[in-house]
Amino acid sequence: MYNEKVVKEFSNPQNAGELQNANAVGKVGNAVCGDIMQISMLIDENDVITDVKFKTFGCAAAIATSSVATRLVKGKTVDEALKITNKQVIDELGGLPVQKLHCSVLAEEAIREAINDYLLKHKQTGR
Amino acid sequence: MKRIYLDYAATTPLDERVLRAMTPYFTEQFGNPNSLHSFGREANVAVDGARSKIAELLGAEPSEIYFTSGGTESDNWAVKGAARMNRQRGAHIITSAIEHPAVMSPCAQLEKEGFSVTYLPVGKAGIVNPDDLAAAIRPDTVLVSVMLANNEIGTIQPVKELAAIARAKKIPFHTDAVQAVGSIPVSVKDLGVDMLSLSAHKFYGPKGVGLLYIRKGLRLDKLMSGGHQERSQRAGTTNVPGVAGMAAAMEIAVSELDKNYAHIKSVRDYFVERIQNEVPHVIYNGDPVRRLPQNANFSFEFIEGESILYRLDMEGLACSSGSACSSGSLDPSHVLLAIGLIHEKAHGSIRFTFGKTTSKADAAYAVETVKKTVETLRAISPLFAEFKGGAVNV
Numbered sequence: 007m008y009n010e011k012v013v014k015e016f017s018n019p020q021n022a023g024e025l026q027n028a029n030a031v032g033k034v035g036n037a038v039c040g041d042i043m044q045i046s047m048l049i050d051e052n053d054v055i056t057d058v059k060f061k062t063f064g065c066a067a068a069i070a071t072s073s074v075a076t077r078l079v080k081g082k083t084v085d086e087a088l089k090i091t092n093k094q095v096i097d098e099l100g101g102l103p104v105q106k107l108h109c110s111v112l113a114e115e116a117i118r119e120a121i122n123d124y125l126l127k128h129k130q131t132g133r
Numbered sequence: 134m135k136r137i138y139l140d141y142a143a144t145t146p147l148d149e150r151v152l153r154a155m156t157p158y159f160t161e162q163f164g165n166p167n168s169l170h171s172f173g174r175e176a177n178v179a180v181d182g183a184r185s186k187i188a189e190l191l192g193a194e195p196s197e198i199y200f201t202s203g204g205t206e207s208d209n210w211a212v213k214g215a216a217r218m219n220r221q222r223g224a225h226i227i228t229s230a231i232e233h234p235a236v237m238s239p240c241a242q243l244e245k246e247g248f249s250v251t252y253l254p255v256g257k258a259g260i261v262n263p264d265d266l267a268a269a270i271r272p273d274t275v276l277v278s279v280m281l282a283n284n285e286i287g288t289i290q291p292v293k294e295l296a297a298i299a300r301a302k303k304i305p306f307h308t309d310a311v312q313a314v315g316s317i318p319v320s321v322k323d324l325g326v327d328m329l330s331l332s333a334h335k336f337y338g339p340k341g342v343g344l345l346y347i348r349k350g351l352r353l354d355k356l357m358s359g360g361h362q363e364r365s366q367r368a369g370t371t372n373v374p375g376v377a378g379m380a381a382a383m384e385i386a387v388s389e390l391d392k393n394y395a396h397i398k399s400v401r402d403y404f405v406e407r408i409q410n411e412v413p414h415v416i417y418n419g420d421p422v423r424r425l426p427q428n429a430n431f432s433f434e435f436i437e438g439e440s441i442l443y444r445l446d447m448e449g450l451a452c453s454s455g456s457a458c459s460s461g462s463l464d465p466s467h468v469l470l471a472i473g474l475i476h477e478k479a480h481g482s483i484r485f486t487f488g489k490t491t492s493k494a495d496a497a498y499a500v501e502t503v504k505k506t507v508e509t510l511r512a513i514s515p516l517f518a519e520f521k522g523g524a525v526n527v
Contacts, residue, residue, distance in 0.1 A: 008443075016440070017447055022513040037477035037516060040437055040456060040465065044515040061515040063477075065439035065456070069513070 008066060011100040016066040019073035021080070023059040029128065032119025035112050041068050043116040045076065049124050053084040060116070067106035074098045075113035084121050090114065136449040137495045141427055142284055142312060142486035143453060147378070148337040154381035155339065158374040166371050167362060176373050183380035190387050191329070191346060192320035199345045199363045200376050204311035206356065207330030207345040208235035208278075210367070211307040214353030215276045215328065216243050219305075223273025224248045229261050229290070230471040231283050235330075236309055237467070240278075253279070258420040259288035259472045267298050277306045281324075282313040285455055285468040285484055286419030287428025289317065296325040305351055311335055311343075315386035316394070316425045327351050333375065337489075338382030342375030393489045398426035401487045404496040405429050411500065412507055414520075416478060418469060430455075432474060432482045435517035436510040438465075441483055444506040450499055455482040477516070 008016070028046035035041040041064040048057040058080050060072040074095050079087040092110035096102050102110060158179060164172030166180045181195070188195040201207045216226055228240055230252040240250045251269045253261050261279055270277075277299040282289045292308050299306040307328035310319055315336025321329050328351070332343035347353060347366075359368030386393075408415060414434040433441060438456030445452060455466030456479075464470070465479035474482070485499065511517040 013443075016443065019513065024518065033515065037480070040476070040480040042515050061513050061518060063435065063514045063516045064437050066443045068437075069440055 007103050008070075009100050011098075012067065012070045012102065015070035015073050015099060019060075019069055021059050021073065021076035022061070024061055025057055025059045028059075030120045030124030032116045032121070032123055034115040034119050035064070037063065040064060041109065041112055043068065043072050043112050045072070045116040045120045047079070047120050047124065049084060049121075049128075055079050055082055055084065055087055064109065064112075065106070067102055067109040068112065070099060071095050071102075071109045071113040072116070075117055079117055084124065087117055088121055090117060134449045135498070137451065137491075137498060139450060139452045139485040139487060139491065139495075139499060141488035141491075142287075142335070142484065144334050144340065145337045145488060147334075147339055148382060148385055150385060151338055151378045151382045155374040155378040158377050162373075164373075166373060167360065176371075179373055179377050180371050183376040186380040187344065187383055190383050192322035193346050194349060196364070197321075197346055197349055199347060199367050200371060200379075201343050201345055201367060202341055202369075202372070203334070203343040204233075204309065204330050204332035205235040207332070207343050208233065208307075208309050208311075209239050210345055210353060210356040211328040211330060211347075212236055212239040212276065212278055213243065214356060215305045215307065215351075216248055217246075217354040218352055219275035223271075223275045225251070225271050225274045227251045227253065227266065227269050227274055227277045229253045229255060229279045231255050231259060231285075231288075231468040232278065232280055233284055233309055233311065235311075236278055236280070255288075255471050257473050258423070259283060259286050259418075259468070260420055260423060261290050261295065263291055263294045263298055266295050270298070270302055270304065274302070274304050277304055278309070279306075280309040280312075281319065281329075282310070282317070282425050283419070283468060284312045285466055286430045286472065287312070287425035287486075288419045289313070289423045289425065292324050292326065296327075300325060300327075312425060314383070315390070316397075316427060318387075318390065321346050321348070328353075333379035333382055336382050336386040339375050339378040342372050342379050344379070389489075394426050397487050397489060397491070400491050400493055400496050401426060401429055403493055404485065404487070404499060407497075407500045408503060412504055416474070418472060418474070418482060427487045429485045429487075430482060431485075432469070432478045433507050434478060434481060435514045435520060436507065437480050438482050440510055441481070441506055444510065445483075445502060448502045448506070450502050452486075453484045455484065456480045 025046040030047040033044040062072040092114040095110040164176035166177035296306040327348040329346040334340040416432040418430040438454030469479035
């Protein structure tokens, strides 16, 4: 069902875990649907995402997309990260089965949620 | 890499003795059993022989055995055939909440045709209460269909009791025995059912062949029309190697049942006990006693079934999952929901089914692999973090 890139990403996910010193946390999805993605970020004073980690409850695709999403945002500014779309996540994985496309949306949402959390806390302005 | 197959409820390998019984009918004795010439007659002898053998093993008459393409066709035929045939008498069907999709889906189709369907609950153990059946029967009930053993959680239903209740009201009773045949003794006479479905590849026979037992005197609407095969009730050229293989497989399964049952159950019990003792936060789904010897079904809390399945597969362990993600729908298994599991626990379920060649060493390897996998996935699960109180404040 999955291509080799997805399998590789799932077997050896990058940035798994939780940042203890995070200043931005986003959690999306719910257990009823079988997907929860939590992204924690450390964003510096120049709005650059210097570190990022994820924790995910979900299928192989959910874990693979989480891993990809964290790689995509690491080192980017908040503005750049907000431009990341689920399509980029899918492309990075070389495609996902149709019934798994929602996992990539979840990754995009988790990034937004985390950044929103940061903006609300540190800039008093959500997006 | 070492590979261990723990998905015998999905399918089994063909027994070599079965293969030998089938081989001649692919090549030398290739005739169509319906042909009048000698080629046809010798094929027909094989089909008749298989039918008699199977009838004897099931406690039926040969004329009550109808060969089909497998369990799904048999279930479809029984459910739709009995319902449509008796449409004039009524349009109510009773089944259970945990049937295989091969029964569930025809029931849903019949609902669109105007039938109403009662789905009997199964409680936490996954077993139908006969009192519930008695209470559900209406004057317009034309069919009761309850499986003999469940494919996901292995629970064995009180079919004998249920069939007796239906019989007393003169309502045809069907049972899907696809998972049960070869694992526990199955006799239509003893069960008192009017129809029974089975499939050869579940007991080391070939894929693509099964049968429907139809008690003498019961008439079904046809599913397949065409030629006059199967006493004009099921058209289509008979799968001669298939039925020969099914008969051979059933004969072996019945003669070796006691031995296999004891072995498989001991391996399964060893596995279950170790998982329960060594993996925290697991739920053993289904009834611990009234279940097939080969079945173990666990929910691993805080993690999701499909990712467990793929991780185990990477370690060479083949099993199956009741998670939504493995099926392409958003809802997890209807069976697990019917026994009262909440969604997140149903999503984390894995079925391990053992076979006659599974060794205790295989089970031990499986335990170690499961332990490692569960630990790895829990380490990245936000639900597990929450449970342990270590969640980041959101």
